[in-house]
Amino acid sequence: MTNSQGMRDLKVFTGNANRALAERIVKHLGIELGALRVDRFADGEVDVQVLESVRGADCYIIQPTCTPVNENLMELLVMMDALRRASAGRITAVIPYYGYARADRKGSPRVPITAKLAANIIAKAGADRIMAMDLHAAQIQGFFDIPLDHLGARGVFLDYFLKNKPKDLVIVSPDVGGVERARKIAARMDAGLVIIDKRRPKRNEAVVYNIIGDVKDKTVIIVDDIVDTAGTLSVVANKVKEQGAQKVMALCTHGVLSRDGVEKVNNSAIEKLFITDTIPEAGRRQSDKIHILTVSHVFADAISRNHDGRSISEMFD
DSSP: OTTTOOOOOEEEESSOHHHHHHHHHHHHHHHOOEEEEEEEEETEEEEEESSSBBTTTTEEEEOOEEEEEEEEHHHHHHHHHHHTTTBBSSEEESSSSSSTTTTOSSSSSTTHHHHHHHHHHHHHHHSSSEEESSSSSGGGGGGGGSSEEESSHHHHHHHHHSOOOOEEEEESSSSSGGHHHHHHHHHHTOOOEEEEEEEETTTTTEEOOOESOOOOOOEEEEEEESSSHHHHHHHHHHHHHTTSEEEEEEEEEEEOOOTHHHHHHHTTOEEEEEETTSSOOGGGOOOTTEEEEEEEEHHHHHHHHHHOOOSGGGGGO
């Protein structure tokens, strides 16, 4: 198999971060996962061996840098180094969830910009290209000095809700930074838009000051990229319910749900929380409120198009 860029053989590998997603992706592609051993030495160091020839091949490593973040990031780096030293033709790091993305600027003195640091390390380890989904901030694309394909889960959510569209619908952005994301979904669903004036007095704590727009007697869908401890999501959900919302749901691409996140969702006004499988499902099944939609076909299509030298942006037209 040869594509327009002269690459032989499409090969897809995965580490231990989210093997289930990788298996779904290769199923869509109609191929098997590449033979790669990812293990640990006795002291915990990552031990990798590529178990098949990759010389000149177009290689993709599927590895979100989710919890445990440092372990999964290190696995990604070592896997790329192994492929590079095995003379892979091109290496694309497929990072469904990009960890360290929230530290994307200096919000206070003497703090790091770890989103940029992680980008530097990944490129240095051997990545020729990056694929990621719904980065926490669009400017992170510019942190990489190599091409980055920024994929979106919006189509997956829209496919579901356009078939099951609620009446009297409004889309809620939980903060000013997410307005553009919420506006695009509202436009596609012919729904109203509500913006939350939210502040963070300290990390992982949110306070709602104002609700800009009308939620009374409406079905509300809160849209965000990440649900971590679910502090913001639960506060916003409870606030719009207090303001007369009839039904409250939420869409979040990345279901981190750390600490007591699942418990907060269970105890909140949220009736349904829709997340994707960019992060493994462990623990998410503790709640009947949480529904997981797969993005495997999105990544499979992007990988196929990239391998064949076709446009990826056309996927989202």
